[in-house]
Amino acid sequence: MSSNAKDNVQGRPDTSTRSWFAVSIAITVLLVGFLLWHLVYSYQLMVSFREREFVIERSSWQLLLYAESMQMYALVATTSGDINWERNYLETRPQLENVLQKIQELMPSQEVEKIVEEINEHLTVINELEEEVFSLLKRGEKREAYNLLSGWEYTKNRMDFSDRTRDLTELIQKRLQERTAYDTTRLAVLLVLGGLGVLVLSWVVTLRIWRMQVRKKQEAEENISLLLNNSGQGFMLADENLLVDPNYSLECENIFGPRVAGNSLPDLLYPEGGYDREHFAGSLRMLMQEEDDFIQDNIISLLPEQLYVNHKYLKLQYRLISSTQIMLIITDITEKVLLEKEIQEEHKRLSFVVSALENKNDLLETLREYENFLEESRKQQKGDKPSTGPEIDQLFRKVHTFKGVFMQYEMPYTPEALHSVEQGLAEAARGRVEACSTPGSGELLPGQWLLQVLSRDKQVLVDSLGKGFLDSAREVSVSEDSLAGMESKAQELLESHAVPEQVQQGLSQLLYSLKKLRYKSLQLSLGKYARFVQQMADRSGKLLHPLHIQGDDIYFDPRVFNPFIKSLVHVFRNAVAHGIEDPEERLEKGKPESGQIQCRIENTPEGFVLSISDDGSGVDLEGLREKLRESGAYSLEELGLMDEKELLMQIFTPGVSTAAEADKCRGRGVGMDAVSAAVEALGGSIEVKSAADLGTEVVFYLPGQGFLKI
Known part of the structure; x- marks a missing residue:
């Protein structure tokens, strides 16, 4: 970059260029002003000559007219003998003399003066003869007057007068034409010279300005390049071929x-190729071919905003420059993304620690059950994969339930691991065991790997709460097994006929107290789902009132009812994921922004009834029919014969889900199947009620075995 350019970049003006430019503009303005003044002056001069030419030409014709008029007055007077025509004759003569004088003033030249003198001489003779004619007429000598006008002297002077008058007119016209031609030529020459001067000067000024603009453009491009190169962002253009x-x-x-x-832009962003690369390239071509601004904005909104390329996280922005060019703004946000992930991980760990403190006993019990489940599954597999069928379905339900429960406790690592195991189990259930991609030596349930993942979750608790948190037992005076043993012994004594009646009453009270020590409150157990449904709602962008639990309280035997209580995670998840609408949709339907999930417990003579309801959109019956048809579970004819009650019960069919695609929260179609299996194991039944835009209610009818009515 030159010194001047650097000066300009730093804000110091080029004074030499500005002064030269000012002088050039001043000269141009002066030259143009002079040319315009001369044009106006020449135009006015030509107009003046035109007017004088018209006056002179009119005067020459007036000269002839007045002379002829005087002759006519004399002839008429002679012919008619009327002496009154003399008055007209005398009035015309001064006008004739004025015309001759005006011609001499307008065209002062020797030739004009000579002709005017000759005309005057002839006029003098003619006037004398015509005056004599009027004198004769006054004396009554009409014939003599007529003879005088017809005589040679009068006729000769009249002819000479006419000839010299025509000569004067022709001379005047010739002089005027010459002067007009001269003025026109001079004006044309000045116009050409002035135009050439302005053209040359304009070309010089334009060339200078163009050079200045080129230099400024180069400096601007250098400044822009400097700015872009130091902006920390990537700016690139691609043509219609995406190069x-x-x-x-x-x-x-x-x-x-x-x-x-x-290079090809799609190749840079998708170096591994594949469908995503082709889809991206097709979208860019469609964007550049589209003319409608609204559709262009929609296409841009569908393009990827973030990619992971060459071990970097990139943020992408798109600007359509023209139908043949698109600009891409690329920002390396790797550090930001990694920091956000670290913050999210820390948030997950903290949330897990808080949840563990709030649900210590349940969490420790669930961890023991999960570890026992993994150990039993490892022994059963013995290196062989189970065949497709009930074994895989049962395994699938167990994994899905544990995943939901661990998500309820906000464990950071194990739910994701179980989600990947689910994928392998889903492939195995479809007969594609070899397609299983879960970690762990090709096992459908890689127990060793899952235990390693679980140890990471445990380490989070150890780091935050100390090792003693996991080693501590449940906060009871005796173990649950001891309590269960005492219950069994008391029950046996009650059923023995050898026990006296007065002792039986005491045993009944003891048995009731033992059960109350070990049994759990159903309301408290359901209340632990309040945090879970609120988290689900927050993740889904939905608003939800606190979980509302009402009705009777019941204490249940955890050994009997725990599988059912844990399976309810799928019911609550479905209520949030499938039932409760987004706030905007609820407002459009005339509902409050926040949804409501309610639980109601009712004692009955046969047992108890648990109802879980929401005020959401209800079950999509048509969508459910379509999913059932696609799954092959029922034919179209069989579906047509089902009433609404039968159709609603199909939500418990394995593998059926109305979700468009599976994610960590929904879409597998095995959650409600796990609920159904847990209820069936208890000998209970289920009823589903649903109404469009009013909500869904799932009612569980459970027998009286294994719980206490308080």
């Missing part, structure tokens, strides 16, 4: 390497 333009910022090389220009 990268050579003009790009330096950050692009830091992101993609030294060879960027000429």
Whole structure:
């Protein structure tokens, strides 16, 4: 970059260029002003000559007219003998003399003066003869007057007068034409010379300005390049063939390497190829071919905003420059993403610690059950994969339930591991055991790997709460097994006929107290789902009132009812994921923004009834029919014969879900199947009620075995 350019970049003006430019503009203005003044002056002069030419020409014709008029007055007077025509004759003569004088003033030249003198001489003779004619007429000598006018002297002077008058007119016209031609030529020459001067000066000024603009443009491009290269962002252009333009910022090389220009943009962003690359390329071509601004905005909104390329997280922004060019703004957000992930991980760990403190006993019990489940599964597999069928379905339900329960406790690592195991089990259930991609030596349930993942979750608790947190036992005076043993002994004594009646009453009270020590409150157990449903709602962007539990309280035997209580995680998850609508949708339907999930417990002579309801959108019956048809479980004819009650019960069919695709929270179609299995194991039944836009209610009818009515 030159010194002047550097000065301009730093804000110091080029004074020599400005002064030269000012002088050039001043000269141009003066030259143009002089040319305009001369044009106006010449135009006015030509107009003046035109007017004088008209006056002179009119005067020459007036000269002839007045002379002829005087002759006519004399002839008429002679012919008619009327002496009154003399008055007209005398009035015309001064006008004739004035015309001759005006001609001499307007065209002062020797030739004009000579002709005017000759005309005057002839006029003098003619006037004398005509005056004599009027004198004769006054004396009554009409014939003599007529003879005088017809005589040679009068006729000759009249002819000479007419000839010299025509000569004067022709001379005047000739002089005027010459002067007009001269003025026109001079004006044309001045116009050409002035135009050439303005053209040359304009060309010089334009050339100078163009050079200044080119230099400024170069300086601006250098400044922009400097700015872009130091902005920490990648800027690149791609043409209609999606090839990268050579003009790009330096950050692009830091992101993609030294060879960027000429490469395909989809290849740079998707170096591994595949469907995503082709889809991205097709979207860009469609964007550049589209003319409608609204559709362009929609296409841009569908393009990826973030990619992971060359071990970097990239944020992408798109600007359509023209139908043949698109600009991509790339920002390396790796540090930001990693920091956010670290913050999220820390948030997960803290949430897990808080949840563990709030649900210590339940969490420790669930961890023991999970570890026992993994150990039993490992022994059963013995290195062989179970065949497709009930064994895999049962395993699937167990894994799905444990995943939901651990998500309720907000464990950071194990739910994700179980989710990947579910994927392998789903493939196995479809007969594609060899397609299982879960870690752990090809096992469907990689117990060793899952225990390693579980140890990471435990380590979070140890790091935050100390090792004693996991080693501590339940906060009871005796173990649950001891309590259960005492209950069994008391029950046997009660059923023995050898026990006296007065002792039986005491045993009944003792048995009731033992059960109350070991049994759990159903309301308290359901209340632990309040945090879970609120977290589900927050993740889904939905608003939810606190979980409302009402009705009777019941104490249940955890050994009997724990599988059922844990399976309810799927009911609560479905209520949030499938039932409760987004706030905007609820407002459109005339509902409050926040949804409501309620639990109601009712004692009955046969046992108890648990109802879980929501005020959401209800079950999509048509969507459920379509899913059942696609699964092959029922034919179209069989589905048509089902009433609404029968159709609603199909939500418990394995593998059926109305979700568009599976994720960590929904879509497998095995959650409600696990609920149904748990209720069936207790000997209970289920009823589902649903109404469009009013909500869904799941009612569980459970027998009286294994619980206390308080």
